[in-house]
Amino acid sequence: MEECQKQTWLPVFIFSKDRPCQLLCSLASLLRHLKAEALEIFILYKTSPGFRDSYSVVETLLDRGLYNSLATKVAFRWMEETETNPLGQLLDQALASARDRAAQTVLLTVDDALWFQDFDATSAMKLLEKDERIYSVHTKLCPRIEYVHTSNKFMRVPPFSRQNHRLPLDAEYVETSELLVFDRAKGEYDWNYPWELSASFYRLDSIEEVLRMVRSEFGSCAADHPNHLEGYGARLLKQQKLATANSASLCACSDRPVVAVVTINRVQSLFANPVYHTVGSELSPEELDKVLRYALMQSAPKADSMSSGQSAAAALVEHLERSLEWVLSYLERPLERKANETEELQTWEAFDVASWPPWILASAAESYATTYMDSVHVPLPTKKSFGRSDVEAPIVSWLMPVKDTPSAWLDLAFRSIEQQVGMAPGSWELIVVDDGSSEAETLTTLAVWDSNPSIRVLRSKGVGIAAALNEGWRQCRGRYVSRLDGDDYAHPTRLEKQISFLDRHPSISIVGGGFCTFEETSCLQQYRFPCHPVLARWHMIFSCSLAHPTVTFRRSSFGQGPYPEGKEAEDHWCWLSLPLDVHFANLADVACYIRRHPSSRSSKAAAALQRSSFDAVSAFLQRHGFADGLREEDVKVLWGKANAVSAEQADRVSKALDWLEKFFVSMIQSGGATDGVVYSPDFEEDFLGLRKTALEDYVSSSCGKLRGVLAVQSLASGDVDVGAAMMKNWLKGGDAGLKSLGALIQSGYSPNG
Known part of the structure; x- marks a missing residue:
């Protein structure tokens, strides 16, 4: 660890019990996606006799130096829990080692945490170092999380503020994780559970205090089980007995999904609302471990067999893929042939190959990255959760109303349409409805746009926003219609995420999204709305729970135009007038940047818009x-x-x-x-x-x-x-x-x- 001492390095404590192969996959995903200069990974594990050999296999694979070529320097410290050296003592030893190396921050995680998107560990470490108000950084949380499986509850999600946010205006947009800060007291369940072990960063001082207080309040052995350590620590925090937590009311999370908790051996069946529901017979954890261990040993890569230029992470992924290929081929063999393969593997009477969990593949992580998940605990990937089923490019009509909008704002809005990720030329069109503009710069810009084959500019004479939008709607040819105002601009990944969601969920006709407000180049605030369609409709009674400039419609769900005309709050009237079997939902991800300026309609007509919304609610109840x-x-x-x-x-x-x-x-x-x-x-x-x-x-x-x-x-x-x-x-x-x-x-x- 000599090189690590000279760098900004991060201690990682990972808890594991009788899940060696899952541990390997969790570590492989962590090493691929956790970005840091150097990591020292303390593996605190407990094993039954039946799993000991598998842990040895995993240790051997990791100790072969497969990660020596990574940019991140890595060292592993294997620490086995025994009767004479229980978990609490292992934690003391690991913390002492981190303290000796002047570590400030520790990542606590578990063997069923699967990392599927990149996360900058250095940003979390720096945030905890500079802001004493923040108690922890939770990588398992993001604005999408609104349901907690273990309690079967929908949660109240707290408001967020961004740290060092950069508006995505660059021609080459690269999506990177940014940190959001929230007041934990304004959230529920997962959002008000600041002490947890699955994938969170803490100051070393905070972890030491939890250990000390848990032992003081609940006994010297109370820290010898991860579940007890987490439960007792959370209780002490709620009782305000942790000084480091009392002085730090805030927490932070990623602005996009990074980690999912995937319990391969049905641990979640311990809860009243299990993530998994067994259908038919399946392998026991012990039987599954035997197959995976055998596969790992059969296909283990040799240090000298890596192809030139191949990264260590790629080598391990390739190894895991070969392992899975072997397992699948083994399971597909006739029963009489299986019995002759090896004495270790003989119990395959009723294993359903179709239900095989593909968590060992790198593509499993990709499936989580492309699936909209609203819970920390997730089931294993299914066929439905893998990618979009269609192969043709979607056709989208952007619908934009304009009236005397400055040309610079229009250019920015159009640039955000052109730069949508995954949208090929010819896969979109822009329908602009000019509702009686008189400003010269606006008219000049629209005249230039009119010569663009991807844009059609329609002229109306001050008929009002609803009528103008309906007129534009009738000219839209796209399978989807995406709204955008001329003074706002779309997030680069908006269409990619919204259309993927609509493709996966044919019952949803409208999907909105989160948004950030801004003034010129400074971001002001981030907002989200309830995402589940029932909750989005429920909240529509008490406020407008779809941000109009963020929505994308499924055009086939509507006729000649969805907007009630003659209503000031045409969007709120539209949402509340929909039949109950026309569903709308939100994605928590930022879909749009909404400009705040005194001449905006929402500013100039705020009182009239609110009165119109009140009327829309009354009409809904009466109808x-x-x-x-x-x-x-x-x-x-x-x-x-x-x-x-x-x-x-x-x-x-x-x-x-x-x-x-x-x-x-x-x-x-x-x-x-x-x-x-x-x-x-x-x-x-x-x-x-x-x-x-x-x-x-x-x-x-x-x-x-x-x-x-x-x-x-x-x-x-x-x-x-x-x-x-x-x-x-x-x-x-x-x-x-x-x-x-x-x-x-x-x-x-x-x-x-």
């Missing part, structure tokens, strides 16, 4: 059967923009919440059999399935929290009569209402937050 009706001032209370001013108004708002809760829960339970609508089998499979209970719980708990917020607001304003009426309606929920009080106080819950 779907809420007979009592809501006035504009009632919706304003529902949105948290005002307090109820009378007991009668409090009663109307409470009845609306009751109706909304029953309406959405019934829609979830019945598979959409509401108002004569039934969800498609594709929608059932992709978005409901085992998540119905989590969706129902989210809707009901949101109503409980909102009733509590409105009651507390009314009491705080001094209106005791109204507050009492709101409190009475809130506490109708019994224990659920009382439980929601603690939740909303802890989280600072707001109706549209």
Whole structure:
């Protein structure tokens, strides 16, 4: 480790128990994607007798120096847990070694963490070094994560702020991971679980404090099991008994997916909501390990057999691929031939080759990188999750309304269309609707555009945004229609991600995305909306949960134009007017950069837009059967923009919440059999399935929290009569209402937050 001492190096502690082959794959993915100058990897493992030989095979493979040619310098430290040297002591030894080498930061991870996108470890280390407010950096989290499998819950995702964000305006765009900072108290479950072992960076001081306090509070052996160490540490943090956590209320994560937790041997069956559901017979972990160990030994690469110029990482991946080829060919052999292969491998009566987990392949990582996942814990890749099924380039029509937009802004918007990743020439068109521009520079730019064969400029005479958009829609020829305003610009990977999502999910007709606001070249704030289609529709009642400039439509789902004309908030009216079997969703990834300027429509007409949205919500309730009706001032209370001013108004708002809760829960339970609508089998499979209970719980708990917020607001304003009426309606929920009080106080819950 002499060379490592002279560099900025990172200690990595990886926990493993009876999963040697999975450990190898986890390490291979980590070494491929974790970018650092030098790594010292402490493998803290515990093995049953049946797995000992396999750990020896893995150790031999890694110690052959396969990674000597990597830019990252790597050293391995194997530390076996025994009765006389338990895990807690191993951690003490590893921490002492890191402390002796003046390490500041440690990465804690596990053998079922699969890394599938590059992550700059140095940026995480520097962030923890310079900002004492940040407790940890979690590579398993990103804005997409909104569902927690182990609890079967949808989570509240906190707001994010970016660190050192660079606006992607370069001609050659390279997507690199950037760090987002968030207040953990504003999140739930995974987002408010800052002490965890699966793939997170911590200061050395913080880890030492957790070990010390866990032993002090729960006994000297309490740190001798990874699950206990994590659980006890999380409890102490919640109880505010960890000084390093008390003084650091923030955490950080990647802005894109980096790590998935893939438990090959069904460890997740320990939870009430397992990630895996066994179909038929399958290999036991012991039997699976025998096959993989044999395959690894059969195809092990020799140090002198690497082709000239071949990287060490590529050599190991090639080795693993040969191993899998052998395993698959072995499993496909007739049973009588298998028994003659080796005495080690004789139990293959009912193994389903089609269910073979391809996690050992590098292509498995690619499948996770191209699949939109909303949970940390993920199932093994399936055929459906591998790449897009079509081979032809998608045809996209960009739809852009323009009125007196400065030419520099238009040029930037057009450049972002031209630079879309994966879009070949001729695979897109731009439909511009000029709704009565009079500025010379705008007219000059549009005249130049009109000569471009990929652009069609339509002229209208101030007919309004909805009518102009519908006019442009009728000229769109693309399979998809993507909206973009002339003063904004699209993220380079927007179409690649949105169209891939629509291709995989035929039941979704509209997909939106996250966005960043900006002024000139400075980024202001990043925003995301609920992504699951049921949650996106639910939140549409309390705010507009699709950002119009980010959306891409499936054109076949609509006729001559989707926008209601004569409505100020044409987009909100559009989303709320859709039939219940026309679904919309969001991707948490940034799809668009939205310019903030005083002459924008959202700035100049903010009050009128909000009133129009209130009317759209009232119309939705009335259209779907809420007979009592809501006035504009009632919706304003529902949105948290005002307090109820009378007991009668409090009663109307409470009845609306009751109706909304029953309406959405019934829609979830019945598979959409509401108002004569039934969800498609594709929608059932992709978005409901085992998540119905989590969706129902989210809707009901949101109503409980909102009733509590409105009651507390009314009491705080001094209106005791109204507050009492709101409190009475809130506490109708019994224990659920009382439980929601603690939740909303802890989280600072707001109706549209």
